[in-house]
Amino acid sequence: MNDMTPIKTTPKDWETDQEVRWCPGCGDYAILKAVQRTMPEIGGTPENTVFVSGIGCSSRFPYYMETYGFHTIHGRAPAVATGVKLANPDLDVWVISGDGDALSIGGNHTMHMLRRNLDCQFLLFNNEIYGLTKGQYSPTSREGTRSPSTPFGSVDHPTKPCAFALGAGARFVARAIDVSKQLVDVLKSAHAHKGTAFVEIFQNCIVYNADVFAGFTEKANRDHQLWLENGKPMLFAGDTKGIALDVASLSLKVVDVVDGNWEAAGVLVHDVTNRTVAHMLVEMPFGEFPMALGVLYDDPRPTFDSAVFEQNAAVTKGKLPNLQKLISTGQTWTVDA
Amino acid sequence: MNDMTPIKTTPKDWETDQEVRWCPGCGDYAILKAVQRTMPEIGGTPENTVFVSGIGCSSRFPYYMETYGFHTIHGRAPAVATGVKLANPDLDVWVISGDGDALSIGGNHTMHMLRRNLDCQFLLFNNEIYGLTKGQYSPTSREGTRSPSTPFGSVDHPTKPCAFALGAGARFVARAIDVSKQLVDVLKSAHAHKGTAFVEIFQNCIVYNADVFAGFTEKANRDHQLWLENGKPMLFAGDTKGIALDVASLSLKVVDVVDGNWEAAGVLVHDVTNRTVAHMLVEMPFGEFPMALGVLYDDPRPTFDSAVFEQNAAVTKGKLPNLQKLISTGQTWTVDA
Amino acid sequence: MATAARIDAPDNASPLQSSEAVVVRFAGDSGDGMQLTGGQFTLSSALAGNDFATFPDFPAEIRAPLGTLFGVSAFQINFGSTEIETAGDAPDVLVAMNPAALKTNVKDLKPGGLIIADSGEFTARNLAKAEYDANPLEDDSLGKWQLIQFNISQLTLDAVKPFGLGNKEALRCKNMWTLGLSLWMFDRDRQPIIDWLKDKFAKNPVLADANIAALNAGHAYGETAEIGQPGMVAIPQRHVSAAPVEPGLYRTITGADAVAYGLVAGCQLADVKMFFGGYPITPASSILHALSRLKEYGVMTFQAEDEIAAIASAIGASYAGQLGVTSSSGPGIALKTEAIGLAVMTELPLVIVNSQRGGPSTGLPTKTEQSDLYQAVYGRNGDTPLPVIAARSPSDAFDCAIEAVRIATQFMTPVILLTDGYIANAAEPWKVPDMSTYQPFPVTFLDHVPEGGFKPYGRDNKLARPWVKPGTPGLRHRIGGIEKQVDTGHINYSPENHQAMTDLRKNKVDGVADHIPYQDVCLGTTSGKLAIVGWGSTFGPIHQAVRRARAKGMDVSHIHLRHIWPMPKNLGELLKSYDTVIVPEMNTGQLKTVLRDQYLVDAKPLNKVSGQPFRIAEIEAAIEEALG
């Protein structure tokens, strides 16, 4: 995020005149709407906002935001965004990427952006598939995923985006669902966080990977969503279940909560700054556990850009550029006429 | 590792006739010796062993091992090794890399090798510097590192190699010191692990980053080494101190152990399969905590190569290749003479 | 009423009377299944004994919104009783399933050409989406063409009503209705299509029957209209007789499949297993897809995390004793160039397939172009020569893939094989070759210490170094990207050695020219006024244009290169034997550069960089200008 005197805008102000070209029913539409609803609420100004993306269906996003935008090349959005932010720190930088773009070809740049903690919002549209190239499996695809490149099912273990982010040093990790109403709030928290805010959004690719998230996104399965809130107990399934700690094995477990008495059940209270719990939450195997959603971890530390500018200020303090002098130093001598 | 009928070799059998070209006093020498001592103990056969490396001082390693070897290009060793192992699974594959090679340019390949869990040993020579290019800071260099490219000190947060590895899905994570006698044992455990065994070796670059690890490697500072052993209490400083868990904050703490009574002090017993503890161990801030060494985490799961070959076997079962038939299928018709 | 049909014809005769070849384009919304219609019509053309070529042209978007201009998907087929090498320039018949399809395609239609339009889709809403102010079927804006319109949608609904499908599903049968009509128009047998439908919908017989009903209804419409029903207008019918083609077994094949099969064939002839490291990218992905189903042929496919890992893994596999293969398109190849250098330095066999697409950068992923020749021949740091070959057509890609494997394994070198989006996607008839007629070129892995000792960088008479499988006792060695010492392969920085190795690498690749055929003239004479020199997928239009020009008595010949680097030894002499040399390319003049550099011939570029193949007429015009 960055500090600008907020101005009044409406979601409409953030829409471009460009025809949106995703498949009818694609989850990307919902995310686009959510972002366009978020911008006015955070008091963003369109001309001071930049959306940077890589390549993929998701990465078409910038064309639809009435801001500055850069649709770059596959996997490199974090690196381009780093240059944008360092060259122009007043800009509010949003990076849009897909599971292939951010975690396959772009994994290294994602890792280093998180490590350095560049101040920006990183939205990962995770549909567990390569949409734009017509449906090959991706690093987030579950084992056994049949796709044009894995006709007999994929055999490699999928990566857990949020676990990867924590391992890379992320200081803000959140999860949401393309169509979930909470998405706007998650995006606002991401924007409020100074540093790289990593947001994994489960996005339904209706054409090549329809309903992979149905296990917790479908109306019938809402009970499998664990929405986390800082300072609040980790309750789900209409507060009839909660997450507690098994101290012996130092692992999480699901406990029943009888008539709301969650303390008795030993349900954990969510502390967004607890890294250990964050590790456990992002690694909870779904099925046996619910899907942890919302802000999983949020513990700011100095951003890369601020550190760079502080050093620049300190180093250049009182130094005046004098090119003529600069090139005239070193091993010099004078030849007289 | 792989299963071969062990044969008798001596460390000498693993030395090449090539002149070793590291700086006098470089930590790489000690690692080379340790590896050469390890091979006979694991019953390796030179011709069935392959060392694959990227580019860097450390990556010169293969030239000095009397095995098959491939000195590839900067950062790509894990990918090359994947091809080697998949094409020839009987080979015992060792990947040698540096902190720049594995975590800067090669971060993405390291991540995916770990995620897929290719069966090999991955040795990271971490000297917290770019040695071969004459001393620029690396992703593992501490904040404030002055180097030719950061004359006023580096500002980015360093990556924690083992934390990164866990986030990427590593199932074996270990740490050792170039000159430590335990290195051979750590390498043997790594080799015994089926899957990618990630070993971070603190290596002293005497020329460009001398003694960065002195804080725990120097004789005087041995008390800051916490050598972990499965099933043994986490004791250090001559068993006068231990690592215990603060349950409230779910974090680790250092406790004093009075006359060997570590249970009383609540010292944790190391369980190499406990991922939560592993996360905490790799993230322990040094200084306030000792440096965790030895096998930090070891919990095997199916390897990529085994999964690939199982699927191949299942899919091709009973299918006989018939190229003439293959090209004669599809939309065919016959034109008669 | 709903099924009323109207025909507005200009005075000139029906377009279907004329030539011995006909070009039909099916155009509709991406949802309308035009590629399927085209594919089946292609099959029936084949079964009718016609020669043909096709060109599918689908939108960049996965699924563009219904009825939009950018959502139009088209399939063109050129079939006839003579040799056919291109999908044809201007269509004789355009089937337009909605206003957007009409808008984007009608301008290509021959004057007097036939438009068949589904009036049912020309609703206000669809007209707006297609940016039509007025309904073109109603005003006379289509005056210079013949227009036949009727409510195909309604007719289809009527036809499939018995099966009680939902409206949406029912309408999906539109394309079969259209196909049925087309089959009638060209006097084709329906049975194969019916069999295919039964097979396709085996799991859902109702859908099968519905589609068959639609097919029959469309066919019947043609018949009944012919015998003049009220409110129905006769539709021109035409029989295109069989082309005189060699007898034998034929199939349709796309370039992507041909490359995949060719690679498999090459590896069988070389007696090595194949390791394919790939990363998806349009239009190259289909090769990965095809190979991933061929495990029993000793093919292992690995979808890597990126293009660099893809080629790196392939290089690792080659070092380990399999043939490493990787495939991508321009942007992905760019990422591989550093690793290609490693393969050159370590002298490992490797095949790199580039299915070229429109550039630069992300460019036009779904369009075709030939603009990566510079990249293939010159696009590396250092003096890093490697052989480059280019396929001229889908079926030619099969033999080119075999040739790539042969050169890679015989010379221990990476080889770049160039195809393009057109070749990859287009389908053409292919006379299935008899594999027993191919000469094997088995590789021999060195498995013992030869007398004189083992030299990892020793050379055979082709200057190739030995290929050793790790695991072989006694032959342990280390290789890498630093300059190698002659013979030993040890690291060596000495000036003399670097010069020697640079020369060796160059001479080895130049020497490939001793093991490839002399350049032939595929049409015309070995000297004369004008030579049209092409490479890759421009073959069809060049060949047709030259044939037509020669038919008019012009002194022009067609030379088409397969070996881009090194070039056939006689090429220089051959080119010098023509007064003029024109090089048509779908780029700004890349082969032209190589020819001028190598032979100092004044090769004149003829360039088209629009993402579309050349039209025969464009090349004819250039010929006439040069000779007129």
Place this chain on the structure above:
Amino acid sequence: MATAARIDAPDNASPLQSSEAVVVRFAGDSGDGMQLTGGQFTLSSALAGNDFATFPDFPAEIRAPLGTLFGVSAFQINFGSTEIETAGDAPDVLVAMNPAALKTNVKDLKPGGLIIADSGEFTARNLAKAEYDANPLEDDSLGKWQLIQFNISQLTLDAVKPFGLGNKEALRCKNMWTLGLSLWMFDRDRQPIIDWLKDKFAKNPVLADANIAALNAGHAYGETAEIGQPGMVAIPQRHVSAAPVEPGLYRTITGADAVAYGLVAGCQLADVKMFFGGYPITPASSILHALSRLKEYGVMTFQAEDEIAAIASAIGASYAGQLGVTSSSGPGIALKTEAIGLAVMTELPLVIVNSQRGGPSTGLPTKTEQSDLYQAVYGRNGDTPLPVIAARSPSDAFDCAIEAVRIATQFMTPVILLTDGYIANAAEPWKVPDMSTYQPFPVTFLDHVPEGGFKPYGRDNKLARPWVKPGTPGLRHRIGGIEKQVDTGHINYSPENHQAMTDLRKNKVDGVADHIPYQDVCLGTTSGKLAIVGWGSTFGPIHQAVRRARAKGMDVSHIHLRHIWPMPKNLGELLKSYDTVIVPEMNTGQLKTVLRDQYLVDAKPLNKVSGQPFRIAEIEAAIEEALG
């Protein structure tokens, strides 16, 4: 005794009498500080008013083990009373601090040349390490040279004894003893070196005094030996008078510093800030190092995780309104090629510096070569033209960097600037330019909606599109790597538009030729029998060779290109005005390809790919062969 000296001279006269220029090479173990010695000797040459050129040649290993052959570090200087453009071919004097240094360097020494050897280092152990069976100082294997040997080690120890240094530290002063002797040999003033030592060791006066004592001792040795002390042999002395050079302030500069300063100067003239995204690689790193100290000049340096991130961040910075710059060497540039395509497509200014090294692949990182010209001109997918310029010398790199910035910002295009390992590391005298004499070329960021509306891909008269800083109200726009629509910059896949944009991109870059000077002939005539056409760091040897040949009355001229792409408009005509054109390159003939393609001139390649610069004699020979 220890300090005994012996001289074995052949009959021919002292090498130091002859020519008006002298070539001295200091060679020793990497630990012996030869680069320092050379650097200081260079300074004193400068102060003596000599013109000069130097060539440092250090081992690939960071710190090779003591006394090994591959651990030898050498520094060569060519200084004289006339214009000097190369570090010279064969040295007149070789200072060999140990057997390995002698072994690896003596073969280059002129016949009759002078060897100064530290006999103290010729121990059995060191001789073995240098693979000498016998001590060359003892047998007559060095017969064809003059040999002066004495125990410099011992003499140094004696000289610094008073300061009570440890043996190791004391021996470190050896290089100053040697320097002192050299200063005496060439009648040079010691004071500047003494001042420099005081300054260098300000924190440690004892070391300063010890080194000064060693320096003086070396100098004194020359003096006393001259007046014939027992056991001492006279050492030839020689005064090389000042070269007639333009008056003014001079400094020594390496190409790396010149590029860094030139980029800073260019950005000042363009009135933009600089963002440098880099990733270390030999020999390019020094540019990153130099710029990282210049923050107060509006330079931000970013060490990225790899080359791709380096250029991607630079492109991001250019989009954000600073000039993005990136730098690497061949293998790193290879990785950048995909992103370079993005910069071409988005038409953003960008400077890409390639400090070429020996290839292919990892190749010879510490050696010099010119083999990335193909990569620079042709090495991208798609039709992706961009300007390429090449520096001919360290000082020329300053102006070339400014030129690169000018073209990038004026034409909104990426520009590749080629230097090489030789230019990057070599130091030469540079007459410090007066910056006020440079014509500024300020960029104007579009900051308002122009009448006619804002067109992100509109064009000025140079066909450049407007540069807009994000944050500017009213000018919001989106760019990317997919083909852009003319003017609007929206995504567009239409054939006409792709053709139009392809032509625009080509015409824009071709148009740069209208804004660069005509090609001049830097030595000789604008027509004649023979032209030697060069580019980059071959300037020195070509120039000297042509000068010598012309002095012998031969009709040969020297043309040296700065603008590799597009080429100066008069170049074609110019080249055609010579009977013969020879193109010497440190590659297998890359510029040659461009010249032959562009102008159909029969440019003859003269190639050297050994990692070493051309010798003047090699080019002289080619001239004589061509004209004789």
